[in-house]
Amino acid sequence: AQSVTQPDARVTVSEGASLQLRCKYSYFGTPYLFWYVQYPRQGLQLLLKYYPGDPVVQGVNGFEAEFSKSNSSFHLRKASVHWSDWAVYFCAVSEGTQVVGQLTFGRGTRLQVYA
């Protein structure tokens, strides 16, 4: 069965610093991978998605992620964090485009940004 591990429950960075949130997946085959963001008392919003192809994908608000099959990873990055990025970030995997809504999520990483 597929699974997603986000090893960091909480990450704290200063505003303007770079960011990496880690995600490791377990899936037999070619995964479809996603990063979602959840702001307080809101639903999830898609940041970016990976469909088989270019391993580096660009998302909204300056986020990008890189797929690595050899490392089974899909880490999220941002060059310069803004205070408004304070939120919970979820990595997720699905089996393919026909079932992309059937997602397996990681436990989430809470990002805190300080001035």
Place this chain on the structure above:
Amino acid sequence: EAAVTQSPRNKVAVTGGKVTLSCNQTNNHNNMYWYRQDTGHGLRLIHYSYGAGSTEKGDIPDGYKASRPSQENFSLILELATPSQTSVYFCASGDSANTEVFFGKGTRLTVV
């Protein structure tokens, strides 16, 4: 902008009672989903649907039923609510191409 609306946003229910959570989408999406979110678990899939009249079991269906009476509406039903079902429930919709899934804002359910 895709819209998924959940009602109620907050609900307190008694143990053993019946609870119905409602979801409406105006995106004309075929597929709809119910997830629950618990601290330390991320989101887990309960039930999903491919269209009106269809419901399928997700990863954690026990204790839940689902109903899809129309393209727009998808309900999650707890026939006999238990305290372990206290959680935040999210509904989502996606089209057949499933390039993106859109989530509602969630329903916070407390079973006492």
